[in-house]
Amino acid sequence: MSTDAETNSSLGDRRTFHVVDYVIFSVTLAVSAGIGLYLAIRDKSEKSTKEYLLAGRKMTVLPVSLSLLSSFVSAITILGTPSEIYVFGTMYVWFGATYLTSLAFAAHLYIPVFYRLGVTSAYEYLEKRFNKLIRTVCSTAYCAQTVLLMAIVLYAPSLALNAVTDLSLWGTVSAVAVVCTLYTMLGGMKAVLWTDTFQVGVMFLGLITILIKGSIDLGGFHKAWDIAAQRGRIYFTDFSGDPTIRHSFWALVVGGTFTSLSIYGTNQSQVQRSLTLPTLKKSKIAIWLNLPLKFLLVNLCVLVGILMFAYYADCDPLTLKVAKARDQVLPLFVMDLLGDVPGIPGLFVAVLFSGALSTLSSGLNSMSAVIIQDIVRPFISKNISESNALILAKVLAAVLGVVCLGLSYVASLLGGVLQAAITLDGVVGGSLLGVFTLGMVFPWANSFGAFAGLLASVTFLLWISVGARVHKPPIRRPPLPRSIAQCNLSASILHNLTSSTLATTTTGVIPPLNVTAAMETSGGSLDALYSISYMYYGLMAVIIVCVVGMIVSLITGPADPSTLDARLMCPFFDVYFPCLPQKIRRSLRCGVNYNEMADGKAKDAVFYTDQWGEKVTAFDEETHL
Incomplete structure (x- = not known):
């Protein structure tokens, strides 16, 4: 023990x-x-990507x-x-x-x-x-x-x-x-x-x-x-x-x-x-x-x-x-x-x-x-x-x-692997998620809005994530206390420890949980911005892409929902709120014409021919349009 x-x-x-x-x-x-190796030998006759x-x-x-x-x-x-x-x-x-x-x-x-x-x-x-x-x-x-x-x-x-x-x-x-x-x-x-x-x-x-x-x-x-x-x-x-x-x-x-x-x-x-x-x-x-x-x-x-x-x-x-x-x-x-x-x-x-x-x-x-x-x-x-x-x-x-x-080698300089990976997913992955969400959920969005939203999101998140690593603002929930009170310390280990470290970590006294109370930051608004939890990066990315994307789309001329290919959109309320009355769900489709998809379902229609020339039926049977 x-x-x-x-x-x-x-x-x-x-x-x-x-x-x-x-x-x-x-x-x-x-x-x-x-x-x-086995699959390469077994399928060596396959010539298709x-x-x-x-x-x-x-x-x-x-x-x-x-x-x-x-x-x-x-x-x-x-x-x-x-x-x-x-x-x-x-x-x-x-x-x-x-x-x-x-x-x-x-x-x-x-x-x-x-x-x-x-x-x-x-x-x-x-x-x-x-x-x-x-x-x-x-x-x-x-x-x-x-x-x-x-x-x-x-x-x-x-x-x-x-x-x-x-x-x-x-x-x-x-x-x-x-x-x-x-x-x-x-x-x-x-x-x-x-x-x-x-x-x-x-x-x-x-x-x-x-x-x-x-x-x-x-x-x-x-x-x-x-x-x-x-x-x-x-x-x-x-x-x-x-x-x-x-x-x-x-x-x-x-x-x-x-x-x-x-x-x-x-x-x-x-x-x-x-x-x-x-x-x-x-x-x-x-x-x-x-x-x-x-x-x-x-x-x-x-x-x-x-x-x-x-x-x-x-x-x-x-x-x-x-x-x-x-x-x-x-x-x-x-x-x-x-x-x-x-x-x-x-x-x-x-x-x-x-x-x-x-x-x-x-x-x-x-x-x-x-x-x-x-x-x-x-x-x-x-x-x-x-x-x-x-x-x-x-x-x-x-x-x-x-x-x-x-x-x-670059990865060896990034510190904790878990936070580094999640930060990367939030900055880039979150911004890409925002672009796809803009396209699938907002039928008025256009290409100008998508590009502006992506650029704004990546720029802002790179700024605060790099700023957080370089500026290192105070941590509002610092690492919890650790102790070396029961160690048998060798001479080589003692040599690596400063006197202040020994004084604070060998007492055996573990501070109560309230040591994790919020620390006051200093340095103004930039410190507060750099201190935002990296867990919010993905959420911020989606919000920035969608908000900036819709504003720019409305300014430059929104897309006409009735002309969009319905396969490019997700009937959000039909999928997640199927118990709503049909009249309400129709009004919530924002003008996108899903009738072709619904008719196709009734006929068990083929929705696409893939790039290799094969016909595929892929209608979602759980979506009731």
């Missing part, structure tokens, strides 16, 4: 893997690469659902969530409430529009709704966002492995990048989906194993919970409406909903997976299956974070500089508590790399699709043959893998 000096006497001792650890870790990488990028639209629900889950429950989540609990407490648990609302909007508002249009890239919608410029700008922004996110994802687990073994950090980064690029390039979307299925199984197995074994060694999870509660970590009641509170209930639930929605609703990686299923109904089922699975996986990470704090409650490795960043605390915990059990460290590292590989492969495949569909076909070679497009897709996957490897 954390109060036993002997338990912590080995804190930070460099441990190495047992043979079985290397076997488990190596098998994880080998199976992932093997799936890609439809097969490579969309798995022929013939996938089944379970692997697609698991792939949707694993793509964004990565090493960022597995490392970042426990460290968030360790440093700031359990308020982050409220983020789980965002899954219900974000998945509901994704499944019934955004994905049906993409599916009915028969697109490969989500940004094809933007050209149909606005113009080619909006499509190109947004697809380019997506690629920039994704390559930076992938760099973070690639660096994070390699940092963890470096913390617990003597392997080279950058050698490990390179090895993981090569394995992931190899199976994504060879096997395409099918390889991504099936490796994701395998990898999410590894993640669940590893987290449950660590949770059970850690609970046993600490004398039961209830003891860990009690220690965390006594030290103020168990805390769910910050209902402050102050937007500068980093993780209040409203920041997590309201702001976080738009961050999650930018991922599940309009992110190309997720849209592309949803389009691999043969019917819209199955796409919706795959999305909804994510709700219990993601809630379970993220909360497993939360519980592991509570165990981690209980173990280090009186011997904080961050204060001692044993862990140089908070994202290293979890791997240190696994090695300190469970490192003597052969197989557990290897399984833990396999969990991290499974999360990283799934996100990396998703990003490589989706960016290949975007570059081919949104850049090559419209601007470079409109009539590119399928065989050449297929070769290009594989080359792009390889090149993008190399680019992500180079940018992983």
Whole structure:
């Protein structure tokens, strides 16, 4: 237990893997690469980008659902969530409430529009709704966002492995990048989906194993919970409406909903997976299956974070500089508590790399699709043959893998991986979500409004996010207190500590919870602006795009709703409020003519012919027009 000096006497001792650890870790990488190689050999006769990028639209629900889950429950989540609990407490648990609302909007508002249009890239919608410029700008922004996110994802687990073994950090980064690029390039979307299925199984197995074994060694999870509660970590009641509170209930639930929605609703990686299923109904089922699975996986990470704090409650490795960043605390915990059990460290590292590989492969495949569909076909070679497009897709996957490897060095400078990733999603992903929302919900919006809204949103959010990192305004909910009162400190560790640090952290007195009361900021309005919680970035992005977009559209001449292709719009009130009287719902369609869609449903009409010449019926049977 954390109060036993002997338990912590080995804190930070460099441990190495047992043979079985290397076997488990190596098998994880080998199976992932093997799936890609097997599918490449099995499907070598396939010459279509439809097969490579969309798995022929013939996938089944379970692997697609698991792939949707694993793509964004990565090493960022597995490392970042426990460290968030360790440093700031359990308020982050409220983020789980965002899954219900974000998945509901994704499944019934955004994905049906993409599916009915028969697109490969989500940004094809933007050209149909606005113009080619909006499509190109947004697809380019997506690629920039994704390559930076992938760099973070690639660096994070390699940092963890470096913390617990003597392997080279950058050698490990390179090895993981090569394995992931190899199976994504060879096997395409099918390889991504099936490796994701395998990898999410590894993640669940590893987290449950660590949770059970850690609970046993600490004398039961209830003891860990009690220690965390006594030290103020168990805390769910910050209902402050102050937007500068980093993780209040409203920041997590309201702001976080738009961050999650930018991922599940309009992110190309997720849209592309949803389009691999043969019917819209199955796409919706795959999305909804994510709700219990993601809630379970993220909360497993939360519980592991509570165990981690209980173990280090009186011997904080961050204060001692044993862990140089908070994202290293979890791997240190696994090695300190469970490192003597052969197989557990290897399984833990396999969990991290499974999360990283799934996100990396998703990003490589989706960016290949975007570059081919949104850049090559419209601007470079409109009539590119399928065989050449297929070769290009594989080359792009390889090149993008190399680019992500180079940018992983930038990721090493970003601090906490969880906040860095969510900030990136909020700034870019939230702005892109705003453009899609403007197009699907507001029939009067035009291309001038879409461009102005996007520009205003990205400019403003980049300003305050960069300003927050550079200016570093006072934190209104600072990290909770930590202690080193029960440590057996070696001479080397003592050498790294200042006298003031020792004086404030070795007293053993833990301040009460009210130490987290709001701190007064200084420096005027800019400090207040820079202090806005990063969880609100996605919400602010959507509001800015829609408000600026509608104002500019009205000034420059609004679009005529009656002339719009109804497939480009979402009948919001018909979908989410079907019990309203029909006359009211008709008036709430804002002049968009959905009659053709309704007539088509009655005739079981074909709504589109995809780019490969195949007819697809994709009407949403749950929408009653």
